[in-house]
Amino acid sequence: MHRPTRNVSRVLTDSASRYPERAAIVFGDELITYRALDAAANQVANLLVSRGIQPGDKVALSCPNLPHFTSIYFGILKAGAAVVPLNVLLKAREVAYHLTDSDAKAYFAFEGTPELPIGQAAWEGFQASADCTEFFLIESGGAPWAGDGAPESYASVVAEQPVTFRTVGRDEDDTAVVLYTSGTTGHPKGAELRHRxxxxxxxxxxxxxxxxxxxxxxxxxxxxxxxxxxxxVIQNGAFAFGGTIVMQPRFEARSALRLMLDHDVTFFAGVPTMYWGLLAALDDTVDVARLAANLRVAAAGGSALPAEIHKQFEDRFGVTILEGYGLSETSPIASFSPFGEASRVGSIGVPIPGVEMKLIRDDWSEITGGADEIGEIAIKGHNVMKGYYKRPEATAEAIHGGWFRSGDLARRDEDGFYYIVDRSKDMIIRGGFNVYPREVEEVLMEHPAVSLVAVIGVPHESHGQEVKAVVVKKAGSGTTEEELAAWSKERLAAYKYPRVVQFVDELPLTSTGKILKRELA
Known part of the structure; x- marks a missing residue:
């Protein structure tokens, strides 16, 4: 039986129908209405159909936060194809892997800059992929193309297309998006997300x-x-409710604060390092009172938010950061702190409507004990992916009876609120004792000299692993590494405190702003 369509492109087309002249995207001096954005997406859909793209085909997209990303994303969906968004930092060999693994038939890529030549890596990766037949270069408007060959100009070919298109109907269980996991172990896997x-x-x-x-x-x-x-949360969530997106191609704290003031931003979402950056960028030139008066929602996810950043943000902005939790495999939101309620610092909230969560052991058995018991989060509901694309064995390992195992360790309080302890793979085992890095990080963040910290395990001959803290100090602090280790020793159990402390100027971050711990070992 064909179930009703919930083609994700509806979040755009429905709002374009209701609010055609409302601003959908603001980018620099450019303002794009819902009517114009929908027309641009229709041109992309017409282009794809004219090149033989069929419903169910995969179409890849490499583009930073530009209006092009959004019009192409929804154009692919309107054509009945599935979007394969790719990290803009991928090199040519990695691009080729993703195109081949996803069976992509077409590929849109932004040209980029000399510092980040996205288009060159994309073009080389495309040429190394046997079955991807269409490549469209989204030109940046700078210097002429300096790479090999002559990729087709996106602007030229899309301009020739009609601005009307009848969206291809899709079953709600058809694939809408294939999101590739980070691939910290083995090759990245594509999480197949249904339209619903x-x-x-x-x-x-x-x-x-x-x-x-x-x-x-x-x-x-x-x-x-x-x-x-x-x-x-930002693109699809904004369009579902007729909101306006102010785009920043790459996060930079001071310019982000300026955009928030210039456009009366009411909704901010970011990873913890972004909140850390905003707080660090506040000075006497920033009208914090006006920022706070405008801001209605501040949402955080991606990794654990330190309690100290939570407190500082609320003190300065008068807004409680709502922490949420999810993964690519869960579309992504699985839980969130309830809006309008007093915050529970450190909690990722409760499961969102239509979603269940529980704590499990390695053998999938449920943990039903007290608030101090720690287990792996398992998730069930409308948000759980179809599976890993072309990987039935990996899917079977991750999903059992509709439950998806996350790999994240947590505890649950008596009211059903969840608290992330750590990634199971990040847990440190020192002398037979489990050490959860987040707990140590929270303590170290209380030290007046610590601006940011990441705690990792490093090899040790007798203990198996030793606890190490990699710290970014606050400017002007004279605290030494030995003094910080001694300070933590007074506040943490003997097996938990970091014997090794290293000061660094900055911590390595992923393209999404998460601390890249595997580069610190």
Missing amino acids: NVYDNALAGTDLFASDPEHPDTYLCVLPLFHAFGQT
Whole structure:
């Protein structure tokens, strides 16, 4: 039986029908209405159909936070194809892997800059992929193309297409998006998300943030749109409720604050390092009172938010950061802190409507004990992916009876609120004792000299692993590494405190702003 369509492109087309002249995207001096954005997406859909793209085909996209990303994303969906968003930092060999693994038939790529030649890597990766037949270069408007060959100009070919298109109907269980996991172990895997997975997650804003199309929010888009968090919470979530997106191609704290002031931003979402950056960028030149007066929602996800950043942000902005939790495999939102309620610092909240969560052991058995018991989070509901593309064995390992195992360790309090302890793979085992890095990081963040910290395990001959803290100090602090280790020794159990402390100027970050711990070992 053909089930009703929930083609994700509806979040755009429905708002374009209701609010055609409302601003959909603001980028620099450019303002794009819903009517214009929908027309641009229709041109992309017509282009794809003219090149033989069929419903169910995969189409890849490499583009930073630019209006092009959004019009192409929805154009692919309108044509009945599935979007494969790629990290803009991928090199040619990695691009070729993703195109081949996803069976992509067409590929759109932004040209980039001399510092980040996205288009060159994309073009080389495309040429190394046997079955991807269409390549469209989104030109940056700078210097002429300096790479090999002559890729087709996106601007030239899309301009020839009609601005009307009848959206291809899709079953709600058809694949809408294939999101590739980070691939910290083995090759990256493509999480296949159904139309209903992505659509229902976008519509969750009603319950999570009291989103209301009659009083639309203005969203600052600093999270990369190729990632699930930015794609769902900002792009799709904004359009589902007729909101306006102010785009920043790459997060930079001072310019982000300026955009928030210039456009009266009411909704900000970011990873913890972004909040850390905003707080560090505040000075006497920033009208914090006006920022705080405008800001309605501050949402955080991607990794654990230190309690100290939570407190500082609330003190300065008067807004409680709502922590959420999810993964690419869960579209991504699985839980969120309830809007309008007093915060529980450190909690990722409760499961969103239509989603269940529980704690399990390695053998999938459920943990039903007290608040101090730690287990792996398992998730079930409308948000859980179809599976890993072309990987039935990996899917079977991850999903059992509709439950998806996350790899994240947590505890649950008596009211059903969840608290992430750590990634199971990040847990340190020192002398037979389990050490959870986040707990140590929270303590170290209380030291007046610590600006940011990452705790990791390093090899040790007798203990197996030793606890190491890699710290970014606050400017002007004279605290030594030995003094910080001694300070932590007074506040943590003997097996937990970091014997090794290293000061660094900065911590390595992923393209989504998460601390890249594997580069610190």
